[in-house]
Amino acid sequence: MERRSAEPFKIKTVEALAMLSRQEREEALKKAGYNTFLIDSSDVYIDLLTDSGTSAMSDRQWGALMMGDEAYAGSKSWKRLEKAVRDVYGYKHVLPTHQGRGAENILSQLKIKHGDYVPGNMYFTTTRAHQELNGASFVDIIIDEAHDPTLEHPFKGNIDLKKLENLIYEVGAEKIPYICVAVTVNMAGGQPVSMKNLREVYHFCKSLGIDVMFDATRCVENAYFIKEREKGYENKSVSNILKEMFSYSDGCTMSGKKDCLVNIGGFLAMNDDELYARSRELVVVYEGMPSYGGMAGRDMEAMAQGIYESVDDHYIAHRIGQVRYLGQQLIDQGVPIVRPIGGHAVYLDAKEFLPHLQLEEFPAQALAAALYLDSGVRAMERGIVSAGRDQKTGQHNKPKLELVRLTIPRRVYTNNHMDVAADSVLSLFQKRHAINGLKMVYEPPALRFFNARFSPVKSKLINEET
Structure with missing residues (x-):
């Protein structure tokens, strides 16, 4: 039997997390223009937006x-x-x-x-x-x-x-x-x-x-x-x-x-x-x-x-292991992700996750928004929005990868938090055809993914269950 391991640290300080209702999350998402970068931190339950500057210090x-x-x-x-x-x-x-x-x-x-x-x-x-x-x-x-x-x-x-x-x-x-x-x-x-x-x-x-x-x-x-x-x-x-x-x-x-x-x-x-x-x-x-x-x-x-x-070997082994812990749960349930699992994040393949959406409907942006609406877990788009526009033609750059990044901060969350994130992704995957695309209603001239604003192409981001 494979022996389980624990975090190579113990917790000295804790911070309470936001536990908003679905209605409150929907209001926060609309206020942010369906851009997860624009959601207030106080409205986020588990923040997987980025690992940049979000580490816990020793x-x-x-x-x-x-x-x-x-x-x-x-x-x-x-x-x-x-x-x-x-x-x-x-x-x-x-x-x-x-x-x-x-x-x-x-x-x-x-x-x-x-x-x-x-x-x-x-x-x-x-x-x-x-x-x-x-x-x-x-x-x-x-x-x-x-x-x-x-x-x-x-x-x-x-x-x-x-x-x-x-x-x-x-x-x-x-x-x-x-x-x-x-x-x-x-x-x-x-x-x-x-x-x-x-x-x-x-x-x-x-x-x-x-x-x-x-x-x-x-x-x-x-x-x-x-x-x-x-x-x-x-x-x-x-x-x-x-x-x-x-x-x-x-x-x-x-x-x-x-x-x-x-x-x-x-x-x-x-x-x-x-x-x-x-x-x-x-x-x-x-x-x-x-x-x-x-x-x-x-x-x-x-x-x-x-x-x-x-560069402590025990620290980095745990860090990579926690990312894999989340990613393997999704692989086991058939969720399309980038393989092999990377070092700092699990990347959902939004093209395969939402095959009914056109690239111009920003499937990765829509999926990141849907994840927040479903559970309060904040992730980020890494696809056509992040790629910006061609300087010469003015057309959207269209990268081959259209991804949602679930980024794991270092030494911040336990594997229980990873379980919550996995459950939310799996729930959305089961009703993926109910997720609608987005249209861009405001586009900054550079690095647009930070401040762009969107709205659903239909009345709801996620169709009401019947």
Whole structure:
């Protein structure tokens, strides 16, 4: 018999959750324009919107807050954060930012010229937005298997080297300032990149003078999958695997709000001295002094501690295990999800879940709204709404994956909460043909998924049961 395991922590503080009636949830959903991003937190029962900034901090992190040095320049807390990044990730230079997109902004401004191309293993919303705002075109060079949600492939995040070669042949290496490698790939379902692929991509790019920059937001989860799935790494620690991963890059952007186990903050890291000097100049313009970069000293202390905690093998095994616990329940009941189950979330395949809806009826957005209406569980859309519009044609970008992301915050919920979420998804799956589509009634010009508003194409989001 397989022995069950428990969380590698105990709970010291609790927070009461909202328990709204269905009528109250319906009113909250209408007020939010059927956009789960616009629902008030006080109206949410179980919040699976994102794992960004929603982690529970440890006792040592809370203690570290009291050590915060709030000096405007040369903060001791900054020195501790800098040391943690160098110890765990191995980069030479580190610059703090208020969060990950601050690092994306600086990197994009410094590296990109108008007319450049930035290849990557599937887009991410804010990353691509910064690249495009600075005049580049994003090119997806992820392996084809990543676009098939039913396929069991151990490393769906891998770069297709042939696609990269074809792009370089077409536009020239001088038009590619860097390749952006996400570890793991959020939009593909939290899928990892293999060490072999990272190594091959790095050596190929260096032979052509192209930098490799990681989107390292969920890098610890990627390291854990390498330990599980790649031959030769099964007996290595997550910490050692992580160090090797980063050796196949020239730098990274990091949102500390995920794997670093804090509620705010990020950094830009690199090995190049010249790029570092230029980055320091822009940090002052957009973020703050290079010794705080938009973060308070106490936040830098908490992040430094969180970085060390994140590579604990017991912690990351539980973190991945809880995501699988939710996902396996849905698989067992025939619910279509992205497979294999990813590192930070379970992704519902909204196309298969709601096959009666056209893509222009925003099935993932409708399903996320229906989930909140059914149970008060908040999830988020990752499909045509998130993909935005083509800059040249003005038409909707139509990604092959139309997903609803059930994102698990770190160290926040128990498996009982996962059971509640699973029950709600299963209930909706049983009456899936009663769920109606949505129409967009307000569309922001950029990153529309945050603030867009919708209304049902019919009188009700979910048809009344007869």
